[in-house]
Amino acid sequence: MNxxxxxxxxxxxxxxxxxxxxNGVVAMVVLFGSGTPGExxxxxxxxxxxxxxxxxTMGIYVAGRITGAHLNPAVTLTLAVFRDFPWSKVVPYxxxxxxxxxxxxxxxxxxxxxQFMKTDPNLERTAGVFTTFPAFPGLPxxxxxxxxxxxxxxxxxxxAITDERNQAPGSNLAPIMIGLVVVVIGMSFGGLHxxxxxxxxxxGPRLLTVAAGFQNNGLTDGSGAFWVPIAGPLLGGIIGGAxxxxxxxxxxxxx
Numbered sequence: 001m002n003x004x005x006x007x008x009x010x011x012x013x014x015x016x017x018x019x020x021x022x023n024g025v026v027a028m029v030v031l032f033g034s035g036t037p038g039e040x041x042x043x044x045x046x047x048x049x050x051x052x053x054x055x056x057t058m059g060i061y062v063a064g065r066i067t068g069a070h071l072n073p074a075v076t077l078t079l080a081v082f083r084d085f086p087w088s089k090v091v092p093y094x095x096x097x098x099x100x101x102x103x104x105x106x107x108x109x110x111x112x113x114x115q116f117m118k119t120d121p122n123l124e125r126t127a128g129v130f131t132t133f134p135a136f137p138g139l140p141x142x143x144x145x146x147x148x149x150x151x152x153x154x155x156x157x158x159x160a161i162t163d164e165r166n167q168a169p170g171s172n173l174a175p176i177m178i179g180l181v182v183v184v185i186g187m188s189f190g191g192l193h194x195x196x197x198x199x200x201x202x203x204g205p206r207l208l209t210v211a212a213g214f215q216n217n218g219l220t221d222g223s224g225a226f227w228v229p230i231a232g233p234l235l236g237g238i239i240g241g242a243x244x245x246x247x248x249x250x251x252x253x254x255x
Contacts, residue, residue, distance in 0.1 A: 004089065006066055011071065015098075015200055015201075015204075016104040018100075019101045019201065022051065022052045023129060024111075027115075030129050031126070048186070056175075060174075060178060069175070070093060071200070072197075072201065072233070074198060074234050074237035076093045076094060078155050078238055097200035098203055101201055106212075125216070127215070130208060131205045131229075132193050148235050148239065149189055151237050152237070154236075154237070155240030158178060161178060162174060203230060
């Protein structure tokens with residue numbers, strides 16, 4: 001097996017694990033409460049933010065030794081712009097990440113299928129278990145700003161945490177610290193568009209909702225909700241990388 005194949009498998013499996021835990025916690029919160037789809041129970045938003053952070057940590061531990069665990073096209077693109085990651089690998093990585101996200105979401109749907117049929121038999125109101133939607137459908141710029149800021153913070157902190165010229169934690173602690181970054185982003189910037197901060201995390205599961213027959217899925221329903229958590233994170237990642245490199249890294253002593 002060549003090196004690229006191993007890297008793509010690692011990205012696929014790491015992103016799959018990320019989505020299994022991430023979509024899994026939302027399914028627990030939404031489906032196993034009062035029976036009203038969309039009402040957050042069983043720990044609510046706190047459970048969601050904590051579990052998504054842990055999901056990122058676990059995904060990083062899966063793929064970290066092989067690829068550094070991008071698990072996110074915004075991370076891959078930003079590394080290509082600022083860290084000499086090969087541009088020829090950007091699209092293959094993104095495809096692997098989207099594919100892993102699709103499979104992770106599909107496993108969650110398969111596992112909780114009986115509860116979906118009990119709670120939302122026509123699959124009209126629960127696509128949000130898997131993917132994100134705007135709080136203000138008629139004001140996409142609000143969600144776009146939210147996604148851009150959130151992902152800028154993500155990449156700014158990833159660069160800071162992993163930079164050996166800065167106060168980088170030990171290699172075994174970096175995944176935990178990055179997971180905590182995702183927790184605080186969710187708690188601080190999670191309201192306007194669900195803090196996807198990752199095009200693969202959002203688009204892969206959105207493809208699953210289309211394939212599984214969910215209505216109001218943001219892709220085929222005419223709402224156009226799908227593009228915000230793609231464009232915002234890609235733009236935000238580059239902004240965050242630029243802020244770190246030009247605002248912090250250029251002043252650090254070389255080692």
